[in-house]
Amino acid sequence: MHYRSVKNASAGAALFILAACGIAGDALAQQGGPGRPPPQVGVVTLHPQSVDLTTELPGRVAAARLAEVRPQVNGIILKRLFEEGAEVKAGQQLYQIDPAPYQAALDTAKAELARAEATANSARTKAARYRDLVRSRAVSQQDYEDIAATLLESEASVAAAKAAIRTAQINLDYTKVTSPIAGRIGRSAMTEGSLVTANQAQTLATVTQLDPIYVDLTQSSAELFRLRQALGKDALRGGTAKAPVRLMVGGGDDAVYAHEGELQFSEVIVDETTGSVRLRAVFPNPNQDLLPGLFVRAKVTWGAVTDAYMVPQQAVIRRPDGSAFVWAVGEDQKATQKTVKAERAIGDKWLVSEGVTPGERVIVEGVQKVAPGAQVSVANVGGPGEQAQADVPSAGTAR
Numbered sequence: 001m002h003y004r005s006v007k008n009a010s011a012g013a014a015l016f017i018l019a020a021c022g023i024a025g026d027a028l029a030q031q032g033g034p035g036r037p038p039p040q041v042g043v044v045t046l047h048p049q050s051v052d053l054t055t056e057l058p059g060r061v062a063a064a065r066l067a068e069v070r071p072q073v074n075g076i077i078l079k080r081l082f083e084e085g086a087e088v089k090a091g092q093q094l095y096q097i098d099p100a101p102y103q104a105a106l107d108t109a110k111a112e113l114a115r116a117e118a119t120a121n122s123a124r125t126k127a128a129r130y131r132d133l134v135r136s137r138a139v140s141q142q143d144y145e146d147i148a149a150t151l152l153e154s155e156a157s158v159a160a161a162k163a164a165i166r167t168a169q170i171n172l173d174y175t176k177v178t179s180p181i182a183g184r185i186g187r188s189a190m191t192e193g194s195l196v197t198a199n200q201a202q203t204l205a206t207v208t209q210l211d212p213i214y215v216d217l218t219q220s221s222a223e224l225f226r227l228r229q230a231l232g233k234d235a236l237r238g239g240t241a242k243a244p245v246r247l248m249v250g251g252g253d254d255a256v257y258a259h260e261g262e263l264q265f266s267e268v269i270v271d272e273t274t275g276s277v278r279l280r281a282v283f284p285n286p287n288q289d290l291l292p293g294l295f296v297r298a299k300v301t302w303g304a305v306t307d308a309y310m311v312p313q314q315a316v317i318r319r320p321d322g323s324a325f326v327w328a329v330g331e332d333q334k335a336t337q338k339t340v341k342a343e344r345a346i347g348d349k350w351l352v353s354e355g356v357t358p359g360e361r362v363i364v365e366g367v368q369k370v371a372p373g374a375q376v377s378v379a380n381v382g383g384p385g386e387q388a389q390a391d392v393p394s395a396g397t398a399r
Contacts, residue, residue: 038374042365042381043329044315046356048307051346054299056248057279059217061294064282065209067181069094071196072174073102084187088179088207095177095204097196102175106168113161120154127151183209184288210288215247215261217279217298221270224277245281248297249290259284263300309356310349315364316342326356327363327370329378335363335370 075097082094127147134144179185186206190196196204242264247257261283270277281298283290290296315326324342327335340355356362361378363370370376 038333038377039366039369040377040379041327041329041335041363041367041370042379043361043363044312044381046309046311046358046360046362048309048358050304050306051308051310051351052304053302055219055223055302056297056299057217057219059215059281059296059298061290061292061296062214062216063208063210063292064212064214065181065183066292067179067183067207068203069177069179069205069207070200070203071095071097071177072198073097073171074197075099075101075175075195077190077192077194077196080188080190080192082185082188082205084185084205086185088182088185090179090182092179093176094179094185095190097175097177099172099175102168102172106165106172109161109164109168113158113165116154116157116161120151120158123147123151123154177204179207181207181209183207208292210291211285212282213285213290213292214264215245215281215283215290215296215298217281217300218274218276219266219279221275221277224266243303244301245283246299247283247290248299249294257283257290257296259286261298305351305353307353309352309360310346311340311342311352311356311362312349312364313345315362315367316340316350316352317367324350327367328356329361329363329376333375333378335372335374335376337372 077095078098079096080094081096082088082092088094127144127150130139130144130147133139134141184207186208188205189202190204242262245261245263247261249255249257261281264280264282266280267278279300281300311326316324317326318324323339325337325339328338329335338355338360340352342350342352344351363376365379365381366376
């Protein structure tokens with residue numbers, strides 16, 4: 001029994017040694033060991049290129065100018081002088097408020113002015129006569145001073161009467177309610193015979209300017225910060241180059257708005273509740289297809305990143321700590337790991353800004369066959385295009 005146990009143990013150890021040798025032989029074969037050809041891998045050759053950075057953001061259409069028409073005097077509306085939903089011009093009369101009491105007030109103010117001017121003329125003549133008499137001591141100095149004061153009071157009454165005329169004229173003009181801006185007018189909240197009061201809370205009508213029109217967008221502050229770092233802060237600051245913007249209305253890219261807009265500015269304050277920044281773009285709207293309150297999606301082209309590399313996604317490998325690397329083939333046909341900075345995905349490629357050099361050959365096929373320092377056989381499988389466009393993830397979108 002003891003002899004059989006020793007014999008079986010010896011046989012098992014021999015089998016284990018043979019299996020280990022076989023595994024080692026396979027490993028050497030994968031690495032191009034003695035007697036076996038090196039593994040064949042597919043590579044692409046990288047070249048620096050300019051990449052446009054774009055992002056898709058949600059937004060709402062807002063009117064460029066909005067005027068709420070309210071009366072500035074009290075009275076009864078006699079006429080409505082516009083058609084609801086029509087285009088109106090700046091200064092066009094919209095309503096006529098009963099002008100009779102204001103015309104009467106103007107006439108009264110004119111009569112008061114005539115009376116004040118007559119009194120002033122009389123005081124002026126009397127003051128001139130007393131000026132000569134006081135020199136000859138025909139009247140006392142006190143009498144002269146009294147008539148001089150009366151003259152000043154009369155002239156002040158004339159000035160007050162003139163001001164009253166201007167006030168009465170203004171109020172009379174306000175009985176003609178006009179449009180402060182040009183645009184499309186909405187429905188009328190008042191009809192003929194309605195009593196209105198000066199500066200009331202309820203509007204008579206609203207005039208909206210629709211061409212041009214604004215689109216207010218929401219951008220993640222973190223992504224905006226990364227864009228500033230990539231493009232330079234001046235590229236995203238209003239006043240110089242305006243970023244072009246395209247609109248998608250409704251669902252899908254088939255509803256692209258015909259006219260291109262431009263980014264006007266970004267707010268300098270971050271919303272504390274959402275961590276986002278408000279951007280504003282302006283669009284031509286000649287056919288008034290865009291209406292205030294409409295939800296849209298905007299594709300903003302921020303600018304271009306130069307000297308960037310487009311690396312196929314299958315070539316970029318992530319380590320457990322989140323860092324990325326690629327397998328590169330050197331002039332000696334050996335594979336080496338190179339740590340890269342893969343910023344964002346663009347279609348089926350990664351935008352790589354650091355870690356590779358012009359003409360670098362990166363393995364995209366057969367990555368599982370290589371090991372550090374392993375000899376490989378290279379086959380070209382093409383390279384990234386000369387131009388690319390980067391879709392920057394919008395707020396709340398992970399890439």
